[in-house]
Amino acid sequence: EIVMTQSPATLSVSPGERATLSCRASQSVSSNLAWYQQKPGQAPRLLIYGASTRATGIPARFSGSGSGTEFTLTISSLQSEDFAVYYCQQYNNWPPTWTFGQGTKVEIK
Amino acid sequence: QLQLQESGPGLVKPSETLSLTCTVSGGSISSSSYYWGWIRQPPGKGLEWIGSIYYSGSTYYNPSLKSRVTISVDTSKNQFSLKLSSVTAADTAVYYCAITAMAGAWFDPWGQGTLVTVSS
Numbered sequence: 001e002i003v004m005t006q007s008p009a010t011l012s013v014s015p016g017e018r019a020t021l022s023c024r025a026s027q028s029v030s031s032n033l034a035w036y037q038q039k040p041g042q043a044p045r046l047l048i049y050g051a052s053t054r055a056t057g058i059p060a061r062f063s064g065s066g067s068g069t070e071f072t073l074t075i076s077s078l079q080s081e082d083f084a085v086y087y088c089q090q091y092n093n094w095p096p097t098w099t100f101g102q103g104t105k106v107e108i109k
Numbered sequence: 110q111l112q113l114q115e116s117g118p119g120l121v122k123p124s125e126t127l128s129l130t131c132t133v134s135g136g137s138i139s140s141s142s143y144y145w146g147w148i149r150q151p152p153g154k155g156l157e158w159i160g161s162i163y164y165s166g167s168t169y170y171n172p173s174l175k176s177r178v179t180i181s182v183d184t185s186k187n188q189f190s191l192k193l194s195s196v197t198a199a200d201t202a203v204y205y206c207a208i209t210a211m212a213g214a215w216f217d218p219w220g221q222g223t224l225v226t227v228s229s
Contacts (some may be wrong), residue, residue, distance in 0.1 A: 001172065034215035036156075043205055043219040044156065055217065087156055093213030096144065096169045098158040 002026055002090055006101035012109040013078050021104045023071040023088035032091045035064055035073045038103075039084045047086075048073065075106070083108055111135045113206045113220035121200075121227050127193040131206030131220060132186070139164060139184040144209040146216065147180060147191045149202040157202075161209065162189060196227045 003026040013019045023033070031051040036044035046055040048064035051071060061076040075082055088101040117129035131145070138145065146161035160170035162180045170178050179192040193200060203224050207216035 032213055036216075043222050044216075045219075046215055046217040049215040049217075089156075089215065091209070091213050091215055096161060096209075096212040097171075098146070098148075098161075098209075098216070100156040100158065102155045 002029060002092065002097070002099050004088055004090055004099050004101035006086075006088055006104050008104060009102070010105045010107060012107050014109045015080060016077050017109075019075040019078055019082075019106055021073040021075075021086055021106070023066075023073070023101050025069045025071075025090055028068045029090040029092065031067050032093065033064075033066070033071050034089045034091065035062075036087045036089065037082075037084045038087065044087060078106070082106065111208060111218060113208065113218060115204060115206050115220045115223040117204075117223060117225070119224060119226060121196055121225060122229050123197055123227055124195055127191070127196050127200060127225055127227070129191045129204055129206075129223065129225070130188050131190070132188050134187070137184075138182060138187045138189065142211070144169075144212065144214075145180075145182065145189045146207050146209060148205045148207055148216065148219075149200075150205070150222075151199075151202045159191065159193075159204075198227050201225065201227045 005024045007022045033051045035048040038044045052064045085103045112134045114132045121127045144161040147159040162168045177194045182189045203222040205222045207219040
């Protein structure tokens with residue numbers, strides 16, 4: 001089973017600053033990695049897939065990088081609407097399995 | 110554009126079976142080569158993939174839940190369903206249905222989620 005580990009658990013950032021979130025896989029997942037944003041009371045929203053491709057309608061301030069076991073989500077200049085919990089997720093091709101990280105909460109500093 | 114909506118009882122007694130349905134609109138569940146999945150989130154905690162079913166009927170389950178989970182498709186109603194047996198308080202969670210376009214793909218879109226509480 002592939003285990004996804006996110007760090008830090010909580011990130012305190014001021015509006016306008018850059019936020020860098022990390023995700024590590026216990027074994028290589030190639031570029032089969034997605035990032036989601038979740039706000040209270042809402043379903044997760046897809047931000048990034050293929051480790052670095054922004055989903056439709058996602059602002060350019062969100063960017064993803066990495067491959068293999070180390071991945072990063074960067075929010076270049078935090079807006080008020082970006083304070084939320086972020087999850088990474090690996091999607092193994094075969095057999096189909098999907099595993100989430102435990103999440104990183106981005107809070108206002 | 111595909112849209113999903115979960116439905117089912119919000120309260121289930123311990124040891125009983127949790128049953129939820131996801132209704133698909135904007136497309137046919139039988140004609141699309143998608144994986145139809147269930148994910149859950151205990152209150153204040155992270156996301157856990159429960160299992161997925163391919164449109165052909167093949168199922169894939171999280172090993173930690175496999176012995177208690179059944180996912181099925183009802184093409185006549187354009188729905189897919191989740192059954193989780195022998196529930197305990199640890200199964201209290203918001204349950205989401207979601208789609209992946211292929212085996213190696215991300216979940217998008219998601220339903221809004223439905224809270225199921227396990228309590229006597």
